[in-house]
Amino acid sequence: MSEYQAELARYQAAQGRELTAEDQERVLNDLIDQVLLAQAAAEKGFQADEAEVQARMDSLAEQLGGSQALTDWLSENGYMKEDFRRALQRSIAVAWMRDQIVSEAPEQAEQVHVRQILVNSRTQAEEVLAMLRNGQSFENLAEQYSPVTRGDLGWFPRGYLPYPQIEQAAFALAPDEISEIIETPSGFHILQLVERQEQRTLEPDARLALQKQALQAWVEQRRSQSELEVFAP
Numbered sequence: 013m014s015e016y017q018a019e020l021a022r023y024q025a026a027q028g029r030e031l032t033a034e035d036q037e038r039v040l041n042d043l044i045d046q047v048l049l050a051q052a053a054a055e056k057g058f059q060a061d062e063a064e065v066q067a068r069m070d071s072l073a074e075q076l077g078g079s080q081a082l083t084d085w086l087s088e089n090g091y092m093k094e095d096f097r098r099a100l101q102r103s104i105a106v107a108w109m110r111d112q113i114v115s116e117a118p119e120q121a122e123q124v125h126v127r128q129i130l131v132n133s134r135t136q137a138e139e140v141l142a143m144l145r146n147g148q149s150f151e152n153l154a155e156q157y158s159p160v161t162r163g164d165l166g167w168f169p170r171g172y173l174p175y176p177q178i179e180q181a182a183f184a185l186a187p188d189e190i191s192e193i194i195e196t197p198s199g200f201h202i203l204q205l206v207e208r209q210e211q212r213t214l215e216p217d218a219r220l221a222l223q224k225q226a227l228q229a230w231v232e233q234r235r236s237q238s239e240l241e242v243f244a245p
Contacts, residue, residue: 013242016040018090025089040242046106048234053105056112060104068100113230114223120213121169121222125206126182128163129154130199137193137200144190150204169214172221178203 016039023039024031031039053059073082086096127150131137140157144150154163173179175196185191185205194201214222 015095016043016242018095019043021090044235044240045231046102048231048238049109050102050105052234053109053112056109058105058108060101060108064104065097065101068104069097110227113227117219117223117226118214119219120211121218122183122208122210123167123169123212123214123218124182124185124208125167126165126185127151127154127204127206128165128178129157129202130163131157132199134193134195134200137202141190141193141202144202150190154204167209167212167215167218169218169222171225172218 019039019042020031020036023035027035069082072085073079076082076085083093086093091099129137129140129150131140140153143153151162157163168179168182170179170183175198177194177196178201181191181194182203182205185203187205187207189205191201191203194203
């Protein structure tokens with residue numbers, strides 16, 4: 013609890029405002045996630061040694077302008093020196109464990125190459141869909157609505173786009189097939205599957221998205237298997 017309260021104070025100072033209930037929950041959840049990751053690192057035999065922690069402390073002192081500057085910085089940010097060392101040691105373990113988790117994300121995955129036509133109203137989308145069903149070229153119509161990209165969404169795996177309903181529709185299509193109208197907060201979409209590959213190397217941003225998913229899934233699973241308690245000082 014004392015660590016949580018100290019972290020709240022630092023977060024409030026950084027934000028420069030009174031904290032909301034959501035802010036408080038965010039800080040608590042972040043601390044819980046850190047502890048779970050550090051515990052898992054220890055279970056796998058990893059522990060940041062004192063030499064590495066000291067090297068990090070020395071590097072920070074050098075960046076700030078010396079040992080007295082570090083002492084002043086710790087005081088200004090509500091840290092006792094030993095508390096900061098422990099937090100730093102844990103952060104090293106957390107970073108190591110995160111690396112282990114995200115390294116397991118695949119470098120290749122099933123991917124689809126998709127075009128879309130995106131409009132602002134269902135009425136407009138229905139008109140476009142009728143034109144497509146009457147034989148008009150998807151590519152030509154897509155260019156009319158998106159002259160720069162021609163509606164090309166490129167290649168993507170499952171779990172990459174912000175709207176699952178778009179992915180679900182895209183992966184259900186056969187090549188050249190056209191989807192029904194799909195509504196999202198961005199508007200009304202009509203998709204066409206250009207091609208599909210069972211295994212294709214992921215672009216860096218797509219792999220990063222899958223790595224984030226892997227980390228989130230790991231944390232959620234670990235939370236479900238753990239008994240969480242907050243101890244008062």
